[in-house]
Amino acid sequence: MTVVNDSDTPEQLEAFQARIDAGETIEPKDWMPAQYRKQLVRMISQHAHSEIVGMLPEGNWLTRAPSLRRKKILLAKIQDEGGHGLYLYCAAETLGVDRTELIDQLHAGKAKYSQIFNYPSLNWADIGVIGWLVDGAAIVNQTMLAKTSYGPYSRAMIRICKEENFHKKQGYELLAQMMEGTKDQQAMVQDAVNRWWWPSLMMFGPSDKDSPNSKVLLKWKVKRKTNDELRQRFINMTVPQANAIGVKLPDPDLQFDEKTKNWNFGEINWDEFWAVVKGHGPCNVERLEARRAAHDEGRWVREAAEAYAEKHSGIKKAA
Amino acid sequence: MSTNGSSQGPLWEVFTQEKSGAPHEHAGSVHAPDAELALQNARDVYSRRNEACSIWVVPSEFITATAPADQDAFFDPSNDKIYRFPQHYSTPRGVKDL
Ligand SMILES: [Fe+2]
Numbered sequence: 001m002t003v004v005n006d007s008d009t010p011e012q013l014e015a016f017q018a019r020i021d022a023g024e025t026i027e028p029k030d031w032m033p034a035q036y037r038k039q040l041v042r043m044i045s046q047h048a049h050s051e052i053v054g055m056l057p058e059g060n061w062l063t064r065a066p067s068l069r070r071k072k073i074l075l076a077k078i079q080d081e082g083g084h085g086l087y088l089y090c091a092a093e094t095l096g097v098d099r100t101e102l103i104d105q106l107h108a109g110k111a112k113y114s115q116i117f118n119y120p121s122l123n124w125a126d127i128g129v130i131g132w133l134v135d136g137a138a139i140v141n142q143t144m145l146a147k148t149s150y151g152p153y154s155r156a157m158i159r160i161c162k163e164e165n166f167h168k169k170q171g172y173e174l175l176a177q178m179m180e181g182t183k184d185q186q187a188m189v190q191d192a193v194n195r196w197w198w199p200s201l202m203m204f205g206p207s208d209k210d211s212p213n214s215k216v217l218l219k220w221k222v223k224r225k226t227n228d229e230l231r232q233r234f235i236n237m238t239v240p241q242a243n244a245i246g247v248k249l250p251d252p253d254l255q256f257d258e259k260t261k262n263w264n265f266g267e268i269n270w271d272e273f274w275a276v277v278k279g280h281g282p283c284n285v286e287r288l289e290a291r292r293a294a295h296d297e298g299r300w301v302r303e304a305a306e307a308y309a310e311k312h313s314g315i316k317k318a319a
Numbered sequence: 320m321s322t323n324g325s326s327q328g329p330l331w332e333v334f335t336q337e338k339s340g341a342p343h344e345h346a347g348s349v350h351a352p353d354a355e356l357a358l359q360n361a362r363d364v365y366s367r368r369n370e371a372c373s374i375w376v377v378p379s380e381f382i383t384a385t386a387p388a389d390q391d392a393f394f395d396p397s398n399d400k401i402y403r404f405p406q407h408y409s410t411p412r413g414v415k416d417l
């Protein structure tokens with residue numbers, strides 16, 4: 001990837017890098033390299049899409065939550081994810097793109113979102129595992145992004161991070177309770193962990209050596225840590241949590257390294273990762289269909305609100 | 320800012336006040352067809368956990384902002400007036416409560 005864009009002069013790029021190196025925050029109306037803008041639009045829109053597509057696997061269990069308390073918690077969590085999508089679409093719009101266009105691209109199957117949401121949520125314990133592992137992995141990534149150099153993205157992340165801890169904790173509590181339950185309940189938790197563990201590790205993206213955007217993103221402080229660093233951090237914090245509730249992580253190579261203080265782990269199946277990213281995961285088609293249906297079925301609400309606003313403004317003018 | 324030519328409505332900037340007596344601070348923005356819905360959307364998006372006791376919404380197009388390029392010149396008038404700060408003044412030794 002070339003960093004220098006035709007319209008960006010070396011002087012401009014240098015001055016920009018100096019601002020970044022001085023730890024300054026870049027705001028929407030500041031000059032920025034065309035590639036910086038482009039990379040941010042890509043990242044923020046993918047992130048926004050992930051939040052709203054991420055509502056779907058959990059929505060699957062809303063009507064089957066085992067208690068009113070769990071139902072209210074799940075509803076609140078899903079509403080948060082919708083809110084996260086909105087913060088992020090707003091942040092993307094500060095870069096001069098149109099949210100409608102971004103959503104159209106998603107619905108046309110032309111935009112990416114996190115590969116994790118193309119896996120099915122098959123049993124109730126999946127809801128706990130999503131909170132613990134999927135939100136847990138997202139928190140590691142988002143905590144890093146809260147320090148990103150682009151102001152609106154950073155502010156959206158700070159807001160999101162504040163809300164994410166509830167997501168992770170409710171999931172972990174759910175699992176801890178099930179692990180104290182019947183054999184069947186424990187087996188459900190183990191089954192869910194077996195299915196979600198590896199896809200959760202893939203959420204951090206390809207290994208650094210296969211991540212073409214990483215270098216320039218680090219240079220511009222859009223990202224502050226590499227995919228592999230974040231993945232390791234997540235594994236290190238998660239292993240003791242798994243042990244605490246007596247669930248096994250499905251990796252025979254998981255081993256603590258006394259020297260590095262890291263948990264070494266087995267080989268990630270990157271073929272699976274790329275297949276899911278390219279649309280061949282278990283639920284890619286279903287997710288997009290559900291998204292499109294939600295958008296279409298909400299059309300009358302948007303139209304009614306618009307008609308009301310129009311009528312109302314007419315009355316105001318006449319008065 | 321534009322209405323984006325779709326039914327999501329124009330963009331509104333949202334300012335929230337955390338508690339009475341505190342200033343209203345910019346929280347973010349929402350799309351809405353009118354002010355009433357902008358307030359409701361702002362509540363749902365920016366105050367799901369009592370983050371606000373009061374909300375203002377303003378159509379984004381009505382906000383005028385300083386331009387980053389002119390920032391230095393624009394704020395220059397206050398740069399060289401250190402006599403506006405109390406630290407600029409010396410006080411005879413021993414004088415208290417000044
Ligand atoms: Fe989220």
Ligand SMILES: [Fe+2]
Pocket residue numbers: 081135138164167
């Ligand atoms: Fe979350």
